Amino acid sequence: xxxxxxxxxxxxxxxxxxxxxxTSVEAVDLQVLLDCKPRVIESxxxxxxxxxxxxxxxxxxxxxxxxxxxxxxxxxxxxxxxxSEMNDVSLNTKKIKRFLPPDKSDHSNRPTHCRExxxxxxxxxxIRQDLKSLSCLWPQQIYVLMDYQGCA
Numbered sequence: 624x625x626x627x628x629x630x631x632x633x634x635x636x637x638x639x640x641x642x643x644x645x646t647s648v649e650a651v652d653l654q655v656l657l658d659c660k661p662r663v664i665e666s667x668x669x670x671x672x673x674x675x676x677x678x679x680x681x682x683x684x685x686x687x688x689x690x691x692x693x694x695x696x697x698x699x700x701x702x703x704x705x706x707s708e709m710n711d712v713s714l715n716t717k718k719i720k721r722f723l724p725p726d727k728s729d730h731s732n733r734p735t736h737c738r739e740x741x742x743x744x745x746x747x748x749x750i751r752q753d754l755k756s757l758s759c760l761w762p763q764q765i766y767v768l769m770d771y772q773g774c775a
Contacts, residue, residue: 639692647671
């Protein structure tokens with residue numbers, strides 16, 4: 624059975640967008656929402672971000688996922704899987720994103736690997752077939768390794 628990589632994203636986007644509709648939008652009909660002026664929609668999204676940030680205490684990246692789903696809806700009709708139909712509502716995403724909380728994620732505890740560890744990881748897989756095993760490495764380490772092995 625073929626696995627469509629868009630299905631998990633579509634499910635997540637639909638869930639996040641439904642949360643937006645349920646908590647921040649009074650209109651039930653999506654066409655009514657699309658007929659609103661962009662400034663009104665922007666204020667709804669900003670209110671939703673403030674609610675997620677202040678009441679639900681969600682992190683930067685979680686709210687970013689909510690925003691991605693909302694922005695995507697206003698760009699194209701993703702939920703009906705009709706990619707030829709564009710909703711085409713221009714939103715000032717830069718202004719909206721100013722209301723996101725600061726990103727407090729800490730990447731300093733991410734391990735760095737020495738050449739021997741990288742070679743050990745690569746000895747168990749072929750780099751061209753399974754790049755997933757390299758996801759634990761920093762990009763700089765991958766470039767160094769590729770240069771070291773003559774791949775770059």
